[in-house]
Amino acid sequence: MRLFGNTLSPKKTPPRKSASLSNPHNLDRSTREVALGLDYGTPTVNLVGQSLKFENGQRRAETGISGGVDRREAQRLRGRNQQLEEANNLLRLKVGVPPDMLSETAAESRLMEKEWRS
Template sequence: MPLFGNTFSPKKTPPRKSASLSNLHSLDRSTREVELGLDYGTPTMNLAGQSLKFENGQWIADTGISAGVDLREAQRLRRRNQQLEEENNLLRLKVDILLDMLSETTAESHLMEKELDELKSVSRRRK
């Protein structure tokens, strides 16, 4: 006879309830999609009275008006932005060319100064 009572004997676990009380798991895929609405479509949201939809990784205004700016104005702003970017690139190129020209003339100037100093030292030695 054990000191602290009977030997270890676990109680039997009660039977599990069925995983789902619904019969949707027995339906075929197309019926489940119709019943559960698995085809969501594009995500949309409404901010401050403006409807936006998510397409190709970007939020696009669902209507023609985007934050008080109509579609034509937005296209005009995009074109202007593109023109300004091209102008900016051209100006950067010009600055690079000017810096190259400045460094070249500076190097030539230093060489001329060095030659002038050498000629002065040679002429002083002759005297």
């Protein structure tokens, strides 16, 4: 006589039936996307009231603020950046001209010295 009955030896589960008759791995990509609904579209992310869309590996702002800065602030920063670039170019010119003038003056003085000695 058994104490526990059949509880220690459960019945085997029947094998699963195939979910689909066709194998999706044998289909080409476009057919798989249409048949299985795999076309998700462009990925978008919402962060702190800003909607970002990823297109061609680049992040683009759809709505809200752009990169944490509103459009007016971005325009003001672009103007300031342009002013600083112009000032930088002017300073580069001022730094580059004196050595050129010094070289020119030194060359002229050497020529005058050679003429005076001869």
